[in-house]
Amino acid sequence: MVSKLTFKNDKPKKRKRDKAGEVDDQDDIYRSKTSSSSQTQKTQQGHEDHKDNDEGWVNAKTKDDLNGPCMFILNDSPPLCMASDGSGKIFSTVIKSYDPSNVQQVFVLGNIVQSEKYTLKSYLGKYFTVSKYGICEATSEAIGPEQELAIERKETGDGWVMTSAWDKYLCLSPNDVRCDSESAGFKETLMIRVQAKFRKRPSKTIDESQRKIHTRELEDKVGAPLDYETIKMLKKSFRDGRLNEAILDVKEKMKTDHRC
Numbered sequence: 001m002v003s004k005l006t007f008k009n010d011k012p013k014k015r016k017r018d019k020a021g022e023v024d025d026q027d028d029i030y031r032s033k034t035s036s037s038s039q040t041q042k043t044q045q046g047h048e049d050h051k052d053n054d055e056g057w058v059n060a061k062t063k064d065d066l067n068g069p070c071m072f073i074l075n076d077s078p079p080l081c082m083a084s085d086g087s088g089k090i091f092s093t094v095i096k097s098y099d100p101s102n103v104q105q106v107f108v109l110g111n112i113v114q115s116e117k118y119t120l121k122s123y124l125g126k127y128f129t130v131s132k133y134g135i136c137e138a139t140s141e142a143i144g145p146e147q148e149l150a151i152e153r154k155e156t157g158d159g160w161v162m163t164s165a166w167d168k169y170l171c172l173s174p175n176d177v178r179c180d181s182e183s184a185g186f187k188e189t190l191m192i193r194v195q196a197k198f199r200k201r202p203s204k205t206i207d208e209s210q211r212k213i214h215t216r217e218l219e220d221k222v223g224a225p226l227d228y229e230t231i232k233m234l235k236k237s238f239r240d241g242r243l244n245e246a247i248l249d250v251k252e253k254m255k256t257d258h259r260c
Contacts, residue, residue: 057099058199060160060192066118066151068198070109071100073191074172075159081105082177082190084122088139090177098193109194117148130164134180151192159189213238221247224254 060066072082073095081095083104093105100106103123110119120128122138127147129140140147145165152161161184162170169181169188181188218234219226221243226234230250237246 056196057193058196059158060194063151063153065194065199066109066192067111067194068109069106069195071098071105071193072107072162072170072172073098073193074187074189075191076187080172080174082107082172084124084126084128084138086124088122088124088126088137090128090136090138092172092174092177094174098191112143112148115148116150118151119143119147120149130166130168130170130179132166134164134166134168134178136170136177136179154184154189158191160192161188162190213243218247222250222254226250 057071058065060070074080074092078094078096079098080092081100082090083093084090084107085104095101095105106123107128108121110121111117112119120138122128124138126138127140127143128136128138128149129146130136130149131146148165149170150163152163153159154161162179164170164179166179168179169184170177170179170190171181171187172190173187213235215226215231218231222234234243234246234250237243
């Protein structure tokens, strides 16, 4: 194709930009900014959700939750909370919120090593102690039988019960906190509130149908080196969910071959 002739003194003509093209470019820029802003908001929201999951106070659901700072609440009307003062006296106090309003309402739960028993510390670091007469106080510096508590989830309903070394139940009432009840009723059934960040998260289980099995693992299960065809067959059996049967077949075949 022959190009248009040009001369030395000709001025170059300015190209007229298509207005529609300008609009398209502006739309592209707007969409790019909007997408970036949306992605940033999602990321920030994800951080906030994770932050919310790790902050605040929540109800203990399992024994794995019984760890660190906690509150013991009787879900009455009005609700009562167990507390301690500077002298180690244990008492009940009316609360307006299920989160602590002062340090006196907070105890620290600890698990005794090689035992299913627990200890409680007051905000002053003194151990919660129960005498054989059911008197509760937080004055001990060391752990002994009087400082050991059993904490169990009730079989029916929502709540926990605590028993002392004397097999008596902890009871909260508007006037007192004692540990001399013979049975677990309403006043002995407590709500335990814990800090979310101290809860133990359940570990994610691996879906066997999704994971891969390696040759070394197969040889360990069979107890002998394997050839390519056998490995291929066993991996297919693993995907089909019948690995154990296939391994038994391989072992039986090996025994037969060995006799021959």
